[in-house]
Every structure is written in C-alpha cells, then in structure tokens.
Amino acid sequence: MRTSPAFTTVTVCDGTALRHLFRAGVAWFEQNVQRINLLNVYPVPDGDTGTNMLHTMRAALQAADASDTTHAGEMAQHLATGALYGSRGNSGTSFSQFLRGFAHSLQGKATMDAQQMVESFREASRFAYRAFQEPVEGTILTVGREMAEEAEHALHETSYLARITERVLERGKKSVAHTPELLPILKKAGVVDAGGQGLVTFFEGIVKFLNGEKIEQVEKMQTTTVPRREILQAADSRGYGYDVQYILHKHTNGTALDFETIRRDIEAMGESGVIIGDSDVIKVHIHVHDPGMPLSYGVRWGYLTDLVVENMQVQSEEFTPMMDVSAGNIGNNREDAPPITLEPGQIGVVAVSPGDGLRRMFLNLGVAAVVSGGQTMNPSTEDILNAIKSLNTDKVIVLPNNKNIIRSAEQAGELAAGLTDSAGNPIHVRVIPSRTVPQGVSAMMMHNADGTLDYVANMMREAIADVMTGEITTATRDIELDGIDVHNGSVIGLVDGKLAASGGDLNTVIREVLNRMDAANRELITLYYGQEVTEQQANALVESLQEEYNGQEFDVISGGQPFYPYILSVE
Amino acid sequence: LAEIRIVTDSCAHFVRPTYAVDHRISVIPLRVQMGDSPAILREGVDRELDPEDFLRRIAAHNATTTTMPTLLPPTVDQFVELYTRLSKETDQILSIHVSRGMHSTWQNAKTAAETLLGRCNIAVLDSQTASIGQAVLVEHAVQLIREGKDLADIVRILRRGTGGVYCVFYVENLDYLEHSGLITVSQSALGTMLGIKPFLTIEEGILHPMEKVRTRSQAIDKLVEFIVEFGAVDRLVILQNTRSNTEQTRSLQERLAAELGGGPFPVVVYQPSLACFLGTDAMGVFVYEKAAGE
Numbered sequence: 001m002r003t004s005p006a007f008t009t010v011t012v013c014d015g016t017a018l019r020h021l022f023r024a025g026v027a028w029f030e031q032n033v034q035r036i037n038l039l040n041v042y043p044v045p046d047g048d049t050g051t052n053m054l055h056t057m058r059a060a061l062q063a064a065d066a067s068d069t070t071h072a073g074e075m076a077q078h079l080a081t082g083a084l085y086g087s088r089g090n091s092g093t094s095f096s097q098f099l100r101g102f103a104h105s106l107q108g109k110a111t112m113d114a115q116q117m118v119e120s121f122r123e124a125s126r127f128a129y130r131a132f133q134e135p136v137e138g139t140i141l142t143v144g145r146e147m148a149e150e151a152e153h154a155l156h157e158t159s160y161l162a163r164i165t166e167r168v169l170e171r172g173k174k175s176v177a178h179t180p181e182l183l184p185i186l187k188k189a190g191v192v193d194a195g196g197q198g199l200v201t202f203f204e205g206i207v208k209f210l211n212g213e214k215i216e217q218v219e220k221m222q223t224t225t226v227p228r229r230e231i232l233q234a235a236d237s238r239g240y241g242y243d244v245q246y247i248l249h250k251h252t253n254g255t256a257l258d259f260e261t262i263r264r265d266i267e268a269m270g271e272s273g274v275i276i277g278d279s280d281v282i283k284v285h286i287h288v289h290d291p292g293m294p295l296s297y298g299v300r301w302g303y304l305t306d307l308v309v310e311n312m313q314v315q316s317e318e319f320t321p322m323m324d325v326s327a328g329n330i331g332n333n334r335e336d337a338p339p340i341t342l343e344p345g346q347i348g349v350v351a352v353s354p355g356d357g358l359r360r361m362f363l364n365l366g367v368a369a370v371v372s373g374g375q376t377m378n379p380s381t382e383d384i385l386n387a388i389k390s391l392n393t394d395k396v397i398v399l400p401n402n403k404n405i406i407r408s409a410e411q412a413g414e415l416a417a418g419l420t421d422s423a424g425n426p427i428h429v430r431v432i433p434s435r436t437v438p439q440g441v442s443a444m445m446m447h448n449a450d451g452t453l454d455y456v457a458n459m460m461r462e463a464i465a466d467v468m469t470g471e472i473t474t475a476t477r478d479i480e481l482d483g484i485d486v487h488n489g490s491v492i493g494l495v496d497g498k499l500a501a502s503g504g505d506l507n508t509v510i511r512e513v514l515n516r517m518d519a520a521n522r523e524l525i526t527l528y529y530g531q532e533v534t535e536q537q538a539n540a541l542v543e544s545l546q547e548e549y550n551g552q553e554f555d556v557i558s559g560g561q562p563f564y565p566y567i568l569s570v571e
Numbered sequence: 572l573a574e575i576r577i578v579t580d581s582c583a584h585f586v587r588p589t590y591a592v593d594h595r596i597s598v599i600p601l602r603v604q605m606g607d608s609p610a611i612l613r614e615g616v617d618r619e620l621d622p623e624d625f626l627r628r629i630a631a632h633n634a635t636t637t638t639m640p641t642l643l644p645p646t647v648d649q650f651v652e653l654y655t656r657l658s659k660e661t662d663q664i665l666s667i668h669v670s671r672g673m674h675s676t677w678q679n680a681k682t683a684a685e686t687l688l689g690r691c692n693i694a695v696l697d698s699q700t701a702s703i704g705q706a707v708l709v710e711h712a713v714q715l716i717r718e719g720k721d722l723a724d725i726v727r728i729l730r731r732g733t734g735g736v737y738c739v740f741y742v743e744n745l746d747y748l749e750h751s752g753l754i755t756v757s758q759s760a761l762g763t764m765l766g767i768k769p770f771l772t773i774e775e776g777i778l779h780p781m782e783k784v785r786t787r788s789q790a791i792d793k794l795v796e797f798i799v800e801f802g803a804v805d806r807l808v809i810l811q812n813t814r815s816n817t818e819q820t821r822s823l824q825e826r827l828a829a830e831l832g833g834g835p836f837p838v839v840v841y842q843p844s845l846a847c848f849l850g851t852d853a854m855g856v857f858v859y860e861k862a863a864g865e
Contacts, residue, residue: 341757364764441765445783459782466789523786526765553786555765571786 006212008162012113015075019064021206022079026057028205029198036201039194041185043475043486044494045563046404049194052089052378056096057202059086059380072112076103076120084411085382091195093381093407094128094140098199101127114159121148121168131407138182140195146175147203162210169207172200189479241270242291245308248282248298257282257301269293341392342368344423346449347456348391351399351440352379352409355531355560358437365444367399374402374437374561384412394425395453397460399432401440403497406433430457435497436469437528437559438569470495470513470568472506510541510566514549519570525552528559528567541566573661575716575725578653580645580676581614582669582844583698583705586808586837590706594713599653601669601676601844602643605629606636611643614843622840626812630851634746642751642847644676650683658691663722666695667709667729672776673701673753673848694726699776702845703808703857704736739797740810740855741770741790745780747850753778771849778848787819794856795826804831806859810841812851819854 013021029036029050036050063082069075080103083096105123109116125148129135150171154164176196180187207213250257256279263282270288286294291309298304342348351367353359354374362370369387373379384405388396396416400409413429420426430453434440445466446459471494475486482499486492493501493513501512519525525545529538535558542554552570559567578597585591591598600613603620614620625640632638657664666684671677677697684693698705708729715725742748748771749759758780762769767783768790784790798807807827811820820838828834841853849855 361764364760364762365767366761445767445785448779448781450779523788526785555785557764571789 006162007210008160008212010161010210011159012111013072013117013161014111015070015072018072018075018079018112019061021209022057022064023061024209025202025205026054026061028208029054029057029202032201036194036198039191039197040476041189041191041194041479043477043479043481043488043492043499044471044473045476049089049091050198052087052092052404053095053195053198053202055380056083056087056092059083059382060096060099062086071110073103073106073109076106079103084415085380085385087381087408087411089378089404090407091140091198092378093131093411094144094195095199096381096411097128097131098124098144101125112161114155114161114164117161117164118148118151118155121151124148131411136183138179138186139193140199142179142182143172143175143193143196143199147172147199162207165203165210166207169200169203172196172203176200185481188481189477241287241289243285243287243308243310244291244294245283245285245306246295246298246304247306248284248302248304250280250302254302256280262301265297266294269297342449344393344421345395345425346393347395347397347447347451347453348393348449349397349399349444349447350384350387350391351444352384352401352405354402354437354562354564355528357558357560358528359560361528361557361559362399362440362444365441366447366449367444374405378402378405378408381408381411381415384409385415388412388416388427388429389419392422394421394423394427396427396429397432397447397453397457398429399434399440399443399460401434401437403435406431406435428453430454432457432460432464434464436471437561437567438467438469438526439464441526441569442467442571467569467571468496468517470500470510470517470566470570471497471564472509472513472566472568473564475502506565507541507544510545510568511548513568514545514570517568517570519549519552522570523552524555524571525549526555526557526569526571528557528561528569530559530561530563530565530567532562533565538566573663575663575665575722576657576661577709577712577716578657578664578666578680579705579709580668580680580844582674582676582701582842583667583709584702584839584842584845585706585709586703586839590710596709596713597653597657599645599649601645601674603843603847604641604643606632606638606640620843622842622846623814625843626840626846626851629846634744634750634850636750639747639750640843640847642674642844644674644679647679647683650680651686654683654687654691654693658687662691664691664693665712665716665722665725666693667698667705667712668695669701669705669844670699670773670776671697672699673773673778692722694722696726696729697776700736700738700773701848702738702841703810703839704738704773704859707736707806707857707859735805735860736857737772737801737860738855738857739770739772739781739794740849740853741768741784741793742849743768743852744850745769747846748778748848751848753848754780771855788822790854791819791822791826794823794854795830798827798856798858799830801858801860803860804858806857807836808857809836809838810845810853810855810857811838812840812846812853814840817854823856 033050033054037048060079060083064075064078067078080099083099087093087096101124102120105120125145128141128144135141147168151164151168154167176192179193179196186193266284266286270286288294348368350369351362352371352373353362359370368391371379371383371387398409400406409431413431416427416429432443434443442463443460446463448456475488475490475492478488479486484499484502486502490503491506491509493509495513495516500516501509538556542556581598581600600616603612612620629640666680668677668680680695684695687693698708712725745754745759748754762783769783770781772779772781784793809820811817824835
C-alpha cells in the first residue's frame, strides 16, 4: 500500500504548490467532464459546459507550466492569463474571471497564507460578477460567491489551507444543490447548474490532493504518483498524438504486477502519464504517438479492460477553430470572390460561423475574418482575438452569432483594447450581441466599412431586432419548457431561442415554426440547411413550403452547420 | 460684361424637361456605347436613348461586359467647339458637370477650357453629384446669375451649395457599378449569395455603397428613414425605372405623405447616363435640403 503525502497541516503555499493544486483540480475535472456535460439544461446541442471549462482550465495549466516561477502571485497570473485567452463559452469565461480576480489579489505576493487565500477567493468572486452586466443567480457565480464567503467563516476556525478548502468545498456542494431553487429552469430539468458543479468538481480535485487522496475513482486502487509531468501538455512538433487509457489486470494465478517497473516503462513511452494502482490492477493513462506501444506492453503483463484510444490531434483540430480570411476557390464563381480587403482605418467585421457554407456567406456579406465555431464547439477568446488582430485596421466589430460566445467575444474585445494595429493606432472593438446566424446576417446589412465605429455598431445592434430566427434540431434531453413537452431524440423547433415546436417529423416542426414566426405575413423566408441535409432535400422542402407560402420569396443557402438541419429566418 | 452662360452635360436631369431650353443652358450630350457594338449614341439627342426604352432594352440582356452600356464623356474637341461657339456671345462661361469622382466628363471640360484661356473666362465646376442633384445645382446657378452675382462669387457659393443635395438609391445588383469602375470587384460580389439589395449614396462626389436590405419593403423603409432624417426638405424627387408607377413608388408616396405631408412628389424615370451606373432595377430619391437662413 502506498499513499501520497497529505498536506493537511500546510498554512502557506507558494507558486509551485499552487500549480500542483490547480493540476489536481483539472485532473479530477477531466475525469468528470462528461457528468458535467450531461447537466446541459436546454434540450439543444450547444457548447458543453464541462468541455468549455476543461479547455479553459487546460489553457491555464499550459500557461502555468511554461513558467518555473515559485512566486505565488506570478503563478496565479500565469494561470489567469492562460485561462483568459483559452476560455470558451460562458462557463469558461466565468472561470477565467475567477482566476483573474484571484491573481489580482495575489499580485506581488510570493506566498499565500490562509488570510490571503480568503481574500483572494473574495476577489475571484468579485471579478466574476463584474464580468456580467446582469449576473444571474443560481449559476457558477452564486456558487463561487458562497464558497468565498465560507472561506471567511472558516478563517475563524483554522489557518490550515486544506481545512479551509475543505469547508469551501462542502459549502460549494450545498450551494450547487441549491441552484435549482434559484433558477427555475434547472428545477424543471431536474438538474443542478453545470458551471457551479464544474467549479465544485475542480475544488474536489484540490481537496483530494491536499488530503493525499487518490485522484482515481476506482476504490481499491492506491495512488502512487500524482501526475508526474504535465497532465495535458501541449503537443510537441509531432502533434498531440493519441490518448491511451486502460486498466491492466493481473491474470488469475498469474504473477503479481510490478507496479514501479510498469509505471516507469509506460511513462517513458510518452507524456502526461498518470499510472496508478497496485500489484493486482493498474490504471494507465498516457499520451503517446504510437498507441500500440502501451497496449502491447500491457498485454505482456496481464489482460486489459476499459480501453480508450483517442486521436488527440483530431480532437484538438475539432476545437481549433479555423481562422480563415480567404474564401478559397477563388475563381469564376462570384460567390467565392476574394473577401474584401480592408484599408487601414476601415471597420472590419469578425464573425463566428458554425458551418462552412455560412462562412462563405459571411465573407460574401463583407465580413473580413471568420472564426469557425458555434453551436457545439465554441471558439476560445484567443481564437476571436487572433481574428481581430489579423485585420489590418484599428476598428473591429465582432458578431458572435451564438449566445454562448458573446462573453468570449467581449473578453477578446477587452484584450484587444490594449493593442495597436500595424500603423500603431489603438484597436477599438465593439461586440454586437448576435445570438443566431440570421441575427448576424441582419446586422451585416447595416455594416458600412467607412462609417464611424460607434454609429455603425449601433445600427448593426438595432438591426438584430429586424429578423426572427427559427432553429430546427434534435432534442438532447427530456424536459417540459416554454409549454412544450420535449423528448430526447425528437425533432424540436425554436423561435428566437425559445422552444416552439416538438415531435413529429422535420416537416411538421418546420411548418409549426414558420407558423409561430408569422411567415405568412412576411416577405422573405431564408433557409440555411445544415451538413446533414442535401441540396435536393432542401429544395424539395422549399417546393412543398411554397404551396402554403406562395406570397413569400424563398432563399436557400447551404449553411453546412452541424446538428441543426435547418436554420430559418423570416423578414 | 456679357451675361454668364451656363454649360452642363446631359447627366443633369431637369424635372421640367424644357428647363434647359427656357434658360438658354447649353447641354452637351454624354455618349453611350452599347456593349461591344461600335455604335455610339448621344444622350438627349438620339431617339434610341429614350430613358424608358433604353432601360427596357438593356434589361433584355444578361448583364455581361459584351452587353452592358458604357458611358463616354463628350470629347475635348466637342467641348472646345461648344465653348468656342459660346465665346462669340459671352466672355464668361460656367460649366457644371457630373461628379469627377464618378466620370471623366469634368476632366475633358477642364482640358478644353484651357485651350480658350485668355479668350473666354470659363469656370469648370465639379457638381460632386449627378442627375437631379446636378440639375438642382444648375438651377441654383441660374438663380445666382439672375441676382447679379459675378462668376467668382457664383462658383464660391455653388461649391458650398453642393452640400445641400443628397441622394440615396438601392439597386438589385452591383454589376453595372462594377462595369463602370465605380466599385471594386470584391465590393460588387458582396451579398450576391443572399440576393442583397445594396443602398448607395453620393458623398463628396463619390459613390458609396452603404447599408443593404433583403426585401423591397425593407428598401422602402430605408428610403423613408433616409428622407425623414432631413428636417427641412426643400425638394424631393423619386427616381424609378418605368414611366408607370411601381408598387414600391406608390408605397413610398403613401409613406412620405404620412410622414412629411404634402406630395405626391415628382417621379421621373432615371436617364441613360445614370442607368449606365445603376443598372436596370434601381430606385432612389434626391433630396434638396433647405440651407439654414435661406
């Protein structure tokens, strides 16, 4: 039996310790990320809270690992900066704001004692609240705030960091359990807030580490190593390689597993090794370039179960939004004409687009740079920031086109505000809170590259109201919402983000959605069909719709978006 | 001193067709070349350039470089000939032309005027606008001459006065503007995927694409919005592409009557010279704002 050292009586912590604690939190979070994703309350495919937070945490850790400082304040600043740039989605940006506040309070402090930790938690919560114009209770904000409050109470009892953190965690759990009382939609869905749960899960990992507990769930295993190296280290030049996980069991009546040898051998094969266990069973988790190596090695010792092999390069690419300022296929097709070239001082637009067809369409509308992402994969703050920086101008407008990306876009705007363009002029960014693709299109109607930034931004902001959006997708959970009974897997329709139709086939739902949008009294119906719909199917649908809507014009656009067979707009 | 004589080009669009003749204004014809056909027609002279017929004829072809009309300026010689003829009656000419930011007519006039240096005082003025706006400027000049202002004063006043004329058009596509070189290829491709109708305006003599709309009713909304922004509308002229009133024009008239009172406002078919820029499906308005204190 081996145990990790416990840190239950530690009263002060430096930068190195801070990084270890953070790493433990991320490791535990990583193991629970799917559980958090399942708490997605709205029944539509959307950016998963757990995945978004994990990407944010990974970015923080990566920044921290690039530094060898032992200074607590400096380390906190590395974590905060990494998280800020890498943050995705609303939960990710909230988490990054907690870290910002935490780091702000630790500025210039080489170490953190209990008093300081309490103060830093309070700052963390303050910053997170400050980031939202209208903070919503029953979310990660509430959970973080109550955890910070608990830290203050705990200070009366103890100055052991572990004990305080433990109490903070306990309070966090209660706070999360209480979120459905504050946010009715959670109660309806029968879940707790995903972001709040994410924060608590992160602290769970920290407390486990402080108590010398194993980070693995399997009870009979003993942890012998804390993550020795980087858990989620970035790629070397060969890319991310493969993520290999398995549980190695001793053959019945076979020789006992030589844990230390096995750990050493497997760790030597790659990066981010987490190898834990005993002489009967060993859990292996390693990042390698040849997944065959750790597998072949394992079967020499015993038999394998719970195998997971994932191509991290592909995963990474899925989450590495393309920032593509070229429309490609420049040729005789006018729709693929090169994107506009901005003169310095003109207003450039950055738009987030969830599909390739939509990307081409936004370029065709005069968007200067498109960040791919949206619906289920939210781009990071840094992705948006890079797009802003790629423009040859000091005036930029960002169209997030998704409610879960607005905050990231604003954060990117704040980061860009400290920068200058190639001519040395300070960059000004305005974010138009477009929540859907049609809202982004509507805003583009008001774009004028030669106008004044605030005037054009205001016009674009107002134009969002000119269009109604319908979205057709498949429900991801059972719930009764907005008076509509939804079943997991059934076709659902939303109008301006609110559930409007459910059940029946695609045609029935689309008709109901158009009806809700009062399409019969409008002039133009636009259908953006998704990647799972063929052009023929879309045209056939329009043909049948034209029988009912014979007074309307139809526009059919290949959007190429995932998960949403149709996005509709009427105007 | 002899009376100041006014010269303009056929791009100037007088709402009252006899205005130029009545006021002894010399209108030099712009020339239109149809696609790659060698024939060159003179606006206001050749019957083939009757505005409505012209629009119908170019609409019958797909807009390609082999069919789209090209607007040519009067040649320098044509200007010299006109100025020489006028110089026998006067030693002061005010020559007002379509914006040099849009066309080369002003340049040819300027070159021609230099050849008469010392024989006749010719002021070549860039109207910084076109069509109705250009005509409004000419009418203003007539007024100033009547008031007895001298040429230098008139030029000074008119340079200031161009700020009072505003226009906005929407077009169904930007092919013609691209063909006439007024916008870039990439600008003209904007919005083609969604059938966008771009709005255009002339500012400081240059044609600018501005906002865009997707439906005709939104286009009318935008026109109304543009017009009611002016507190003091002195004159307003609607341009369309046929003689008979279109549904959009009727709807615009109704909306303007409700917003501004008065009306109906004059409606004209835009001339071939403007059609060479805007194409066959444009609609728009010129607004002349009453300057403060005027």
